Amino acid sequence: MKWIYGKQDFKTLERGEENCYLLTNGLGGFSSMNMLGGVSRNDHAFFMACINPPNHRYNLIHRLREELELEGEKLHISSQEFQGKEAEKGYEYLSSFVYEDTPLWRFHVKGVEIVKEMAVEQDANRIALQYRIHNRSKRDGIFSVTPFFQFVPKTQDLDPLQEIHFCPKENKIEGSGMKLFFRTNGEILKISKERETLFYSYDVCDGRRACGHAKANHKISIMISAGSKATLEIVYEMEKSSKNANTIIQEAKAYRKVLEKCAGFASPIAQQLAKSANQFIAKRASTNGSTILAGFPFFEDWGRDTMIALPGICISTKQYEKAKEILRTFAAHEKDGLMPNLFPEGKQEPMYNTVDAALLFINGVYLYYNAAKDVAFVQEVYPVMKHIIENYRSGTHFGIHMDTDGLIQAGEGLAQVTWMDVRIGEILPTPRHGKPVEINAYWYNALKIMEILAELVDESKESYAKLAEMVKGNFQKQFWMEEKGCLKDLVSGTTSDIQIRCNQIWAVSMPFTMLVEEQEKKVVETVFEKLYTPYGLRTLEEDDREFHGIYEGPVEKRDMAYHQGTVWTFPLGAYYLAYLKVHHYSREAVEIVKEQLEVMESAMREGCIGQLPEIYDGKNPTSSKGCFAQAWSTGEILRVYEALENKKV
Numbered sequence: 001m002k003w004i005y006g007k008q009d010f011k012t013l014e015r016g017e018e019n020c021y022l023l024t025n026g027l028g029g030f031s032s033m034n035m036l037g038g039v040s041r042n043d044h045a046f047f048m049a050c051i052n053p054p055n056h057r058y059n060l061i062h063r064l065r066e067e068l069e070l071e072g073e074k075l076h077i078s079s080q081e082f083q084g085k086e087a088e089k090g091y092e093y094l095s096s097f098v099y100e101d102t103p104l105w106r107f108h109v110k111g112v113e114i115v116k117e118m119a120v121e122q123d124a125n126r127i128a129l130q131y132r133i134h135n136r137s138k139r140d141g142i143f144s145v146t147p148f149f150q151f152v153p154k155t156q157d158l159d160p161l162q163e164i165h166f167c168p169k170e171n172k173i174e175g176s177g178m179k180l181f182f183r184t185n186g187e188i189l190k191i192s193k194e195r196e197t198l199f200y201s202y203d204v205c206d207g208r209r210a211c212g213h214a215k216a217n218h219k220i221s222i223m224i225s226a227g228s229k230a231t232l233e234i235v236y237e238m239e240k241s242s243k244n245a246n247t248i249i250q251e252a253k254a255y256r257k258v259l260e261k262c263a264g265f266a267s268p269i270a271q272q273l274a275k276s277a278n279q280f281i282a283k284r285a286s287t288n289g290s291t292i293l294a295g296f297p298f299f300e301d302w303g304r305d306t307m308i309a310l311p312g313i314c315i316s317t318k319q320y321e322k323a324k325e326i327l328r329t330f331a332a333h334e335k336d337g338l339m340p341n342l343f344p345e346g347k348q349e350p351m352y353n354t355v356d357a358a359l360l361f362i363n364g365v366y367l368y369y370n371a372a373k374d375v376a377f378v379q380e381v382y383p384v385m386k387h388i389i390e391n392y393r394s395g396t397h398f399g400i401h402m403d404t405d406g407l408i409q410a411g412e413g414l415a416q417v418t419w420m421d422v423r424i425g426e427i428l429p430t431p432r433h434g435k436p437v438e439i440n441a442y443w444y445n446a447l448k449i450m451e452i453l454a455e456l457v458d459e460s461k462e463s464y465a466k467l468a469e470m471v472k473g474n475f476q477k478q479f480w481m482e483e484k485g486c487l488k489d490l491v492s493g494t495t496s497d498i499q500i501r502c503n504q505i506w507a508v509s510m511p512f513t514m515l516v517e518e519q520e521k522k523v524v525e526t527v528f529e530k531l532y533t534p535y536g537l538r539t540l541e542e543d544d545r546e547f548h549g550i551y552e553g554p555v556e557k558r559d560m561a562y563h564q565g566t567v568w569t570f571p572l573g574a575y576y577l578a579y580l581k582v583h584h585y586s587r588e589a590v591e592i593v594k595e596q597l598e599v600m601e602s603a604m605r606e607g608c609i610g611q612l613p614e615i616y617d618g619k620n621p622t623s624s625k626g627c628f629a630q631a632w633s634t635g636e637i638l639r640v641y642e643a644l645e646n647k648k649v
Contacts, residue, residue, distance in 0.1 A: 028054030036079035043297035054282035111137030119252035125238035128248035144221040148214035151175030166217035207554035270641035280631040295627030307360035312635025337391020359442035434492025441507040448512035485522035508578035536569040549619030565618035573636025
């Protein structure tokens with residue numbers, strides 16, 4: 001899709017700061033700024049490099065100051081808010097911002113047209129910038145770009161005493177033990193060291209750090225005589241190369257076109273999401289394989305998030321080798337029946353505090369097998385899946401074990417092991433110790449999958465079939481609430497049990513489920529009535545006394561609302577798959593889902609352009625919040641498009 005924004009979309013500086021772009025390099029590094037080309041949060045950066053993939057990120061170039069001088073008249077085309085001084089208002093000269101496969105800005109400045117385009121290179125800490133300038137005025141001009149550096153780990157601020165050195169003879173900048181090289185066809189000029197204080201308008205709203213600092217030590221300029229054209233190219237890189245900016249930009253466009261073609265979607269929205277999905281796939285140095293980053297700009301690669309996101313991110317987009325590589329990495333790190341929730345950095349041990357990742361690993365293998373028909377891989381990882389089932393039956397860490405009724409119990413003490421895992425000191429805003437509904441849905445699904453896959457390795461399926469039948473019967477008895485026409489969120493003997501939450505939708509949407517059709521229809525309708533919004537499902541119904549309708553303020557306040565009514569986008573995928581399932585993919589059902597999904601285009605225009613976010617307010621979901629690009633949000637909606645176009649779950 002081609003996203004076009006005109007002057008009405010950035011009629012004020014504040015409006016222009018609402019949306020941002022995202023470019024990623026497959027290593028965990030990225031470039032992300034608002035559509036005016038400025039930074040409005042500390043996580044924004046023109047060039048966020050990743051030293052040790054995927055999480056050792058460093059904000060090298062925070063932002064760019066861009067100026068046009070016409071015979072003594074200096075004009076900013078960059079836009080940026082500052083602490084303590086007047087903002088740059090280059091947006092007043094910005095005619096359009098366009099994002100398709102690269103971000104492109106078009107400025108008109110007193111008879112001078114400037115077209116700015118940029119891209120990052122895949123699998124390299126390298127970024128390219130190109131300005132095509134047509135001076136149609138009667139005045140000679142000089143266009144200059146001044147990069148402002150931080151050379152600090154992501155989220156940290158520049159220390160006032162920190163030195164960033166410019167080495168003009170080698171076209172090199174040094175700081176914090178790192179080297180950044182650059183190439184340009186422009187004139188390089190060393191300038192007096194300049195330090196600025198930036199204001200982060202977005203972060204202020206969420207109680208984060210309000211300002212940050214950056215330093216400049218050089219600028220790059222090009223002359224444009226009256227009536228002439230010129231092109232300024234700049235490449236910044238951590239490893240020297242010879243590629244020019246235009247080559248890098250064209251290769252980036254071609255790369256995304258290949259992704260789109262490979263995925264093979266007919267829907268323009270799905271085509272865009274297929275390209276957006278790839279932005280979450282990154283290399284992980286510690287495992288020598290691929291991984292899925294949970295979300296930008298905040299999150300790392302979490303096991304649970306990976307297992308939820310992988311079917312859409314990799315399988316729906318036909319990136320089968322990536323899917324297999326990721327599944328193989330997790331299989332190698334299975335321990336006591338659990339999958340890592342967080343991979344180690346350095347010599348640290350992985351964290352295994354998740355009850356769902358291992359069960360969803362089995363589901364991921366099954367979905368991969370259905371798509372790729374790779375029997376050999378199933379045979380390779382089958383022992384791991386068998387070990388997961390055995391440990392869940394006998395009991396493993398974090399209170400995870402099978403009760404005498406066949407259902408899975410999980411959680412103990414302060415350990416939050418489902419996806420609703422917020423902890424504030426010793427406060428658990430959403431305590432779910434007991435038998436969570438989605439975990440037992442995953443458990444039954446895993447048993448049925450093992451029943452099928454056992455035949456591929458010449459093992460008996462009887463034990464899985466017998467246990468699955470027991471689980472099915474007891475699940476129906478203990479979770480079904482006839483008076484509410486839906487499922488308990490939890491079986492624990494507490495008041496939390498009967499709260500209406502979105503977790504029950506997975507008891508309908510998984511490949512193998514336990515309810516009769518009429519019950520499944522009631523669940524879908526209850527979820528629609530109580531939890532559905534066009535941008536996601538509420539995590540708790542509005543009528544509940546614990547409902548929080550607004551997600552804002554300091555971190556403690558936000559955490560209290562995080563799973564207590566806040567709208568999450570990713571469960572919407574399960575809702576639509578469940579809706580299609582209970583209506584047998586009828587023509588009417590397919591058309592309803594297609595029509596309701598059309599609003600995703602609007603969601604993708606707001607926040608991070610072309611992406612889907614983590615969350616929205618529960619009361620009135622209008623503006624994206626949390627991570628502006630979330631892997632499982634994108635992946636789960638892609639699964640719906642796959643189902644619509646292929647008419648299969």
